[in-house]
Amino acid sequence: MSKVPAYTRLQSKISEEQWVVYIKDCLENANWRAVARSPSIFMASSPLRSLKHEDFVPQVVAIGPYHNELGPHHSSFPKNQETERYKIISAQEMENHKIMAFKYLESTVRGINFVSIVQEFTRHIDKVRQEYDTTLFSCESDEKLAYILALDAAFVVEVLRCNAGVKRAFHGYYCSRFARPLRKSLVQDFILLENQIPLFLLLKMIALDDGCASEKDAEQALGFLVEKLAQEVLPFSSLSKGSVQSVIWNVSERKHLLDCLYRIVTHGEGTSFSPSDAAAAIIDKPTHFPRAVELYASGITFEGIKSNKMISVEFDEKKAILYMPRIRVGDETERLFRNLIAYESHVIDEVHVLSYLRFMNSLVDGPDDVALLIDKGVLAQDIGSNEEVASMWNRLSINTMRVCSATYEQVAQQLFEHCGYRRNALKAEFKRRYLSRPWLVISIFSAASLLLMTFIITVYTIELYNKPGAA
Incomplete structure (x- = not known):
């Protein structure tokens, strides 16, 4: 009996006897050595x-x-x-x-x-x-x-x-x-x-x-x-x-x-990286950190750098600056990333693309996050609206493994720890409210100077009054 291809068998009704013959033929002719290898060009x-x-x-x-x-x-x-x-x-x-x-x-x-x-x-x-x-x-x-x-x-x-x-x-x-x-x-x-x-x-x-x-x-x-x-x-x-x-x-x-x-x-x-190094560098339970606007509220700012590498992410704890590669989001960006994910997920023993996309998914949760990253020079969008950009980043991590590389895990932990200190948020709020506008800074400085001068004059007057023979 002639073989019945799998897709044909699924699309048309065949008898149980034909199905059994088909399975037997598949088992006899299957080349398990060929199946064991990983092709580099395959269907997603x-x-x-x-x-x-x-x-x-x-x-x-x-x-x-x-x-x-x-x-x-x-x-x-x-x-x-x-x-x-x-x-x-x-x-x-x-x-x-x-x-x-x-x-x-x-x-x-x-x-x-x-x-x-x-x-x-x-x-x-x-x-x-x-x-x-x-x-x-x-x-x-x-x-x-x-x-x-x-x-x-x-x-x-x-x-x-x-x-x-x-x-x-x-x-x-x-x-x-x-x-x-x-x-x-x-x-x-x-x-x-x-x-x-x-x-x-x-x-x-x-x-x-x-x-x-x-x-x-x-x-x-x-x-x-x-x-x-x-x-x-x-x-x-x-x-x-x-x-x-x-x-x-x-x-x-x-x-x-x-x-x-x-x-x-x-x-x-x-x-x-060797396959063993790459496997050891994969983190199974990556740290989740706050979105961009929340990081900014905690005193962290962002700076886009010229780089083509996804692993070019670094957090300067002293300056509280998160350095990230600049990226322009256009009509074909999502398509490119989906194909890179599909290729990496089944052939490459690394998770660089997935790590970057999970990092951006945590960072961007809404249009206000996109607006902030655009203002800081990290993102540039060519697809219409900030809502569309945010939606794109959120979609790309769906149906993927919840893992990341050691590089991104280290940065995520640093961001999480920074946000855990209450004083960082208070200091950031003070800077934005009182030090972000030049005229307000001048006013505060003038008021502080006047207060200091008044204090000095008062102390000097008291000293003169208490000095013997001052009467």
């Missing part, structure tokens, strides 16, 4: 996907095998004849753009043709399949998968080059056929977890260029494209040279574009 887990599934679905272009035959926007439309027709048209349109990108690549690089690329990718197809959860797509033919990835790799490389300002043959076509809003959406789709292709395929595509005499040249070229991509999509105010170089120097060790961005925002200047 149900708890995260159920919150906002459209944040994991490509909006303009499908890259890789997961969404290839479905097209962009496929899960955002109601199921009817018209939307099915539109999805087919959208998918075909982007397929044509991919073909054109490859044709321009062929015209630029001597000796390259589509067949040779497919053959090259086919030779590495086992390594490619290891990066995917192959149970989630039905592409059994190695040649078909290589065909998909060859077109996608050429398209991604050419678009990244255009995005970085590299003038190549495809550049004119790209600028004329893709409006600026569409270009932005293209790049945003390139960083989705389910829309990735293995980075070593991009390296192979770049290495075909005549300008890349060695593998190191290809890594340098891809590193430059990653740097420009990070500058466009990351919401932090600064992208230090060291943080990008740490990725560029080891770009061949990265899994895909999202992995590159993850390393930039979490490790920066080449910082690295």
Whole structure:
């Protein structure tokens, strides 16, 4: 009896006998060694996907095998004849753009043709399949998968080059056929977890260029494209040279574009942890601390610093200043963070992204917290209102583990202890009420001076009166 795929069995009624046969076949053919490995490109887990599934679905272009035959926007439309027709048209349109990108690549690089690329990718197809959860797509033919990835790799490389300002043959076509809003959406789709292709395929595509005499040249070229991509999509105010170089120097060790961005925002200047160190640094029950306006009422102020790393949070106990990386919250910020969370939660033995989001969730509880952080230069919002920004931070920690890194736990404890001292709140209230306005400070100083002078005159008068012979 032929096998019945799981999704088919769930959507249609089958007999108990068929179901038993299906389970037996699955047990006999299951490769437990393959299941044991962790693919680097996978579908987001149900708890995260159920919150906002459209944040994991490509909006303009499908890259890789997961969404290839479905097209962009496929899960955002109601199921009817018209939307099915539109999805087919959208998918075909982007397929044509991919073909054109490859044709321009062929015209630029001597000796390259589509067949040779497919053959090259086919030779590495086992390594490619290891990066995917192959149970989630039905592409059994190695040649078909290589065909998909060859077109996608050429398209991604050419678009990244255009995005970085590299003038190549495809550049004119790209600028004329893709409006600026569409270009932005293209790049945003390139960083989705389910829309990735293995980075070593991009390296192979770049290495075909005549300008890349060695593998190191290809890594340098891809590193430059990653740097420009990070500058466009990351919401932090600064992208230090060291943080990008740490990725560029080891770009061949990265899994895909999202992995590159993850390393930039979490490790920066080449910082690295072993799995054992990372596991030891995870705090299971993180300290909860007051929201931003309550911290401010206790005498703590905030200062935004130029940094691209999430772990750039530090509390100066003497000055009562909380230093945090500046971040601009825009339309795509939530989407980026959701994909970083999904990737970190299942592949990385660290919790830097989750720690940062839990920290911000404690700090921001309402629009007044957002307004305070904007005033102090920590936040900048581009999505309409402070209420929307506050809601975004509160949503991002839903359905995630309640853990944090040792770095954030230390800062949280310092903030909690500072708020525990009553005198800190009283001192802060005195400063705000009496010392925050210059004219009020002058008035208080003048009154204190007058009072002191009156006291001195009174004492002097008494001394003269009591002096012998003063009468």
